[in-house]
Amino acid sequence: MSRLQLDKIHISFGAAHIVNGVSLQLEQGEIGCLLGPSGCGKTTLLRAIAGFQSLQVGSISIDNNTVSESNKTVPPEQRGVGMVFQDFALFPHLNVADNISFGMRKASSTERRKRVDELLDRIGLPGYHKRFPHELSGGQQQRIALARALAPKPGLLLLDEPFSSLDAELRERLAVEVRELLKNEGITALLVTHDQQEAFAMADKAGVMYQGELLQWDTPYQLYHQPRHQLVADFIGHGVLLQGTVNTQGSLASPLGMLEHPSLMQVAGGTPVSFLVRPDDIVPDPESRLRGKIKARGFRGAHNLYTVQLSSGIELLTLSPSHEVLDVGADIGLRAEFDHLVVFAADHCELPGFHEQAPTVQPLPSVLPKSQSA
Numbered sequence: 001m002s003r004l005q006l007d008k009i010h011i012s013f014g015a016a017h018i019v020n021g022v023s024l025q026l027e028q029g030e031i032g033c034l035l036g037p038s039g040c041g042k043t044t045l046l047r048a049i050a051g052f053q054s055l056q057v058g059s060i061s062i063d064n065n066t067v068s069e070s071n072k073t074v075p076p077e078q079r080g081v082g083m084v085f086q087d088f089a090l091f092p093h094l095n096v097a098d099n100i101s102f103g104m105r106k107a108s109s110t111e112r113r114k115r116v117d118e119l120l121d122r123i124g125l126p127g128y129h130k131r132f133p134h135e136l137s138g139g140q141q142q143r144i145a146l147a148r149a150l151a152p153k154p155g156l157l158l159l160d161e162p163f164s165s166l167d168a169e170l171r172e173r174l175a176v177e178v179r180e181l182l183k184n185e186g187i188t189a190l191l192v193t194h195d196q197q198e199a200f201a202m203a204d205k206a207g208v209m210y211q212g213e214l215l216q217w218d219t220p221y222q223l224y225h226q227p228r229h230q231l232v233a234d235f236i237g238h239g240v241l242l243q244g245t246v247n248t249q250g251s252l253a254s255p256l257g258m259l260e261h262p263s264l265m266q267v268a269g270g271t272p273v274s275f276l277v278r279p280d281d282i283v284p285d286p287e288s289r290l291r292g293k294i295k296a297r298g299f300r301g302a303h304n305l306y307t308v309q310l311s312s313g314i315e316l317l318t319l320s321p322s323h324e325v326l327d328v329g330a331d332i333g334l335r336a337e338f339d340h341l342v343v344f345a346a347d348h349c350e351l352p353g354f355h356e357q358a359p360t361v362q363p364l365p366s367v368l369p370k371s372q373s374a
């Protein structure tokens, strides 16, 4: 297992800056995931780590050996890096055993057989040695592609959207299985994906890229609960960003009411901010005067996700157990119940100090609970 370190790397194609100052680390045996919109530079970054793409600035080290910098690119075959790509083409004329052992040419035939047996067991396909790729399902082919990449025991494995051609259910199951397999094999891995659920299921560390920049490199939990940038908050999970203004008493006037939090005292009166409201921060409350109309309902298994529009036009999201169905078009009362606040300044960067404590929410006169207004 290897340690991977990227230090402020820049990659351009002509005048186009595709990767801008990306730094990240993966410790030995850690699994990392890169997320981000199409074209943000994820594959380019992976190709640079594999050695297929040179850098203009910065450095890439594997196990403290610099493998890429501005004037040096160690070739892919000398990096000890395995790869699984989206178009995982197995060799169609080779059977499963020969596909898996393809990269083990230096090993003895006994070693190869042993490793093939071991990997087929681990991926849940024992006895599949003699099958040909066209006799396998998509999920089975992808497992074999993974086994082929793992066979030579690379220190580092790079995976570029390895499950994207598979259906959602199989994708999620494979993500969990592959995490277990990588952990058992003790391999450090970096995965590119469009799918947050896949990233959450697999990653020890994950990051969101946007226009060539890595906005945050963190645990999946922190990406969701403590996004450092508004674009990360927007990209990860469901939620809405509401605007508010900090007043001179250190409170935040917002469409949900007056929010109070000690860290607001550090923010100058009159400062406009935005704050993140996740579906779990808003609870249905028939007694509340904060009311809206249900615009949409999405089934999420245990819960339904509702989009509710307030009379101001602002839309909020809320969750409710799926066995209690609320109708689209119905009037609903809502209450804000934050565990912590995530507040962004005008430059879209997070303001510090809001995580440790929950804010209190003073309903605005127009959103006082029914019982207090009579």
Ligand SMILES: Nc1ncnc2c1ncn2[C@@H]1O[C@H](COP(=O)(O)OP(=O)(O)OP(=O)(O)O)[C@@H](O)[C@H]1O
Binding pocket: 013, 018, 036, 037, 038, 039, 040, 041, 042, 043, 044, 045
């Ligand atoms: N060899 C190249 N020459 C010129 N431009 C390139 C080259 N390779 C990639 N690009 C451009 O770099 C940008 C980033 O591409 P990249 O494939 O890294 O994005 P990505 O985040 O992986 O996207 P996707 O999620 O759609 O796969 C794109 O605008 C792409 O057109």
